Amino acid sequence: SQTIHQWPATLVQPVGSPLSLECTVEGTSNPNLYWYRQAAGRGLQLLFYSVGIGQISSEVPQNLSASRPQDRQFILSSKKLLLSDSGFYLCAWRTPRAGGTGELFFGEGSRLTVL
Amino acid sequence: KNQVEQSPQSLIILEGKNCTLQCNYTVSPFSNLRWYKQDTGRGPVSLTIMTFSENTKSNGRYTATLDADTKQSSLHITASQLSDSASYICVVSAQVNTPLVFGKGTRLSVIA
Numbered sequence: 711s712q713t714i715h716q717w718p719a720t721l722v723q724p725v726g727s728p729l730s731l732e733c734t735v736e737g738t739s740n741p742n743l744y745w746y747r748q749a750a751g752r753g754l755q756l757l758f759y760s761v762g763i764g765q766i767s768s769e770v771p772q773n774l775s776a777s778r779p780q781d782r783q784f785i786l787s788s789k790k791l792l793l794s795d796s797g798f799y800l801c802a803w804r805t806p807r808a809g810g811t812g813e814l815f816f817g818e819g820s821r822l823t824v825l
Numbered sequence: 826k827n828q829v830e831q832s833p834q835s836l837i838i839l840e841g842k843n844c845t846l847q848c849n850y851t852v853s854p855f856s857n858l859r860w861y862k863q864d865t866g867r868g869p870v871s872l873t874i875m876t877f878s879e880n881t882k883s884n885g886r887y888t889a890t891l892d893a894d895t896k897q898s899s900l901h902i903t904a905s906q907l908s909d910s911a912s913y914i915c916v917v918s919a920q921v922n923t924p925l926v927f928g929k930g931t932r933l934s935v936i937a
Contacts, residue, residue: 716868753829753914753929754869769924800868813859814916814925816868 712737716801716817723824729788731820733801736782741803743784744814745776748798760784761806796824827852829917831928838935842905846931848898848915856920860889860900863912863930872900905935
């Protein structure tokens with residue numbers, strides 16, 4: 711069966727510090743991978759998605775970046791965090807079916823607090 | 826513009842009671858609609874999926890309906906339990922490779 715792991719679960723970082731959130735998927739090949747951010751009282755905001763190794767699409771311009779060094783590994787990074795980067799970050803995957811209509815499977819999330 | 830609107834924003838009900846959550850969407854062309862349950866501090870988990878031709882689908886005490894003509898969906902929870910306390914998110918998928926459209930969710934609190 712497929713599983714998705716995301717870490718760390720909780721992170722408290724000072725403004726200006728770097729960030730690295732990691733996500734790995736097991737039990738499937740060539741998944742579509744996604745990073746979402748969820749702010750309090752707001753819906754999920756798509757940050758990045760990837761359809762293959764080294765292929766990253768950005769939906770929202772900001773000081774975050776994403777990388778996919780391996781087929782089932784997706785990393786969210788920042789060189790210098792801002793206060794506004796605080797939030798709940800969710801990694802997700804789904805099979806690359808035609809039309810991209812398959813179910814999204816989410817990780818457990820990473821709570822980031824920037825002080 | 827593709828949008829998903831959910832109501833109510835929050836809801837408090839007594840344990841054992843029923844409730845209905847609403848989702849209106851403007852996503853076109855429509856492919857499917859999913860309801861996700863998100864426990865506090867956890868990732869969302871899919872409850873049901875509704876395609877264009879489906880009017881109703883059940884998953885235990887959860888029953889989802891879809892009216893593709895009016896572009897409305899509802900999620901009915903029967904005999905609520907304390908563990909039903911969560912956010913319920915409506916997510917609509919278009920028929921092309923475009924990002925999913927998420928509602929902001931309904932925060933349900935079931936109290937004893």
